[in-house]
Amino acid sequence: MSFTPSRLLIFGATGAIGKYITEAILAAKPTFSHVSIFTSNNTVQTKPELLARWKAAGVPLSVLVGDITNAEDVANAYKVEKPDTVISALGRGALTIQTKLVELAEASESVKWLFPSEYGTDIEHNAKSPNEKPHQNKLALRKYIRENISEEKLKITYLVTGPYFDMWVNAKANPKMGAFEPASKQAYVIDDGEGRVGFCTMPDVGKFLVAALRHPEQSFGKALKVQSFVVTPNQVLAEYEKQTGGDKWQVTHVPLKELEELETRAWAEGAGNATGFTLRRIWAEGGTLYEKNDNELIGVGPNDTDSLATAVGRALAKN
Ligand SMILES: NC(=O)c1ccc[n+]([C@@H]2O[C@H](COP(=O)([O-])OP(=O)(O)OC[C@H]3O[C@@H](n4cnc5c(N)ncnc54)[C@H](OP(=O)(O)O)[C@@H]3O)[C@@H](O)[C@H]2O)c1
Structure with missing residues (x-):
């Protein structure tokens, strides 16, 4: 099928990663003829400046207010806006709702x-993946799509980005997950800090999504694995030291075994940060490493993504 996306509808557009995705789409101006955002009344009330800025960005933009859990609202959005492409950036709390969004999209x-x-970890990476707790809702949706959605009627693409570098360096919940603290020049790294991790910066997630939109044939039916860079925690530390005057930072090595124990305890206690512990353990175990990523497949070259130096500079500027 020869297809060029033109009318886009975004769910979760103003969320943590949705914001970067929407900004990248709006910045790609002439590429898309119309962009619609389906959002809640709460977001309209709490983020008016952001929505006003986007409306002024020069791309025809509709903001539809509705309830994501109401099938009629969603079906109506598809009917009125006539999107050819739907992008969901819904948060973890809304992942199961997507079964309905997909079903209605196929029927539209x-x-x-x-x-x-x-926009995260590769949930079908290895033999352990099917049992990882944070993957369950995303795995269930992939299963539903495989078993119920006709590829002829609806193409699906999953954008697999690995951890966001911007969030990974700043483990607010517990530094033992791995953290870099410029104010006290302290770092926490897992084991010896030599385990490689593939990252995306949050602006690059938006860039990759637009690149995928520009390469439909290459993206249809795939879980695209995209990465800004692959580095070790020690390389990240060296970049922080370089950009903070050259002094050596104080380093705490957290054994992987200790991270696993913290993870087990967090799940047993029903702690809010349990998902974070599991994902950090998966990333430390090599869960973001591939023989080859898909950057090139969607036309993203080595100089098109953020570098480690840029990402650390940006993180320092935010502190
Ligand atoms: N790779 C990483 O390091 C990483 C980190 C964080 C998240 N992620 C992934 O990125 C995706 C988006 O997550 P996010 O953190 O960006 O999302 P988020 O900010 O928590 O939420 C995005 C939007 O989803 C909508 N929403 C509606 N009902 C919701 C509900 N019950 N719970 C949560 N959100 C609801 C809201 O938009 P409206 O008000 O407009 O409806 C909200 O602004 C997820 O798949 C998540 O797993 C990856």
Whole structure:
């Protein structure tokens, strides 16, 4: 099928990663003829400046207010806006709702392509993946799509980005997950800090999504694995030291075994940061490493993504 996405509808557009995705789409101006955002009344009330700025960005933009859990609201959005491509960036609390969004997209007259909310860890990486707790809702959606959605009617693409570098360096919940603290020049790294991790910066997630939109044939039916850079925690530390005057930082090595124990305890106690512990353990175990990523497949070259130096500079500027 020869297809060029033109009318986009975004769910979760103003969320943590949705914001970067929407900004990148709006910055790609002439590429898309129309962009619609389906959002809650709460977001309209709490983020008016952001929505006003986007409306002034020069791309025809509709903001639809509705309830994501109400099938009628969603079906109506598809009917009125006639998107050919739907991008979901819904948060973890809304992942299961996506089964309905997908079902309605397949039944709609206009939607040809849909990106479910992923933008994270490769949930089908190895033999342990099917049992990882944080993966369950995303795995269930992939299963539902495999078993129920006709590829002829609706193309699906999952954008698999690995951890966001911007969040990874700043483990607010517990520094033992791995953290870099410029104010006290302290770092926490897992084991000897030599385990490589593949990252995306949050602005690059938006860039990769737009690159995928520009390469439909290459993206249809795939879980695209994209990365800004692959580095070790020790390389990250060296970059922080370089950009903070050259002094050596104080380093705490957290054994992987200790991270696993913290993870087990967090799940047993029903702690809010349990998901974070599991994902950090997966990343430390090599869960973001591939023989080859898909950057090139969607036309993203080595100089098109943020470098480690840029990402650390940005993180320092935020502190
Ligand atoms: N790779 C990483 O390091 C990483 C880190 C964080 C998240 N992620 C992934 O990125 C995706 C998006 O997560 P996020 O953190 O960006 O999302 P988020 O900010 O928590 O939420 C995004 C939007 O989803 C909508 N939403 C509606 N009902 C919701 C509900 N019950 N719970 C949560 N959100 C609801 C809201 O938008 P409206 O008000 O407009 O409806 C909200 O602004 C997820 O798949 C997540 O797993 C990856």
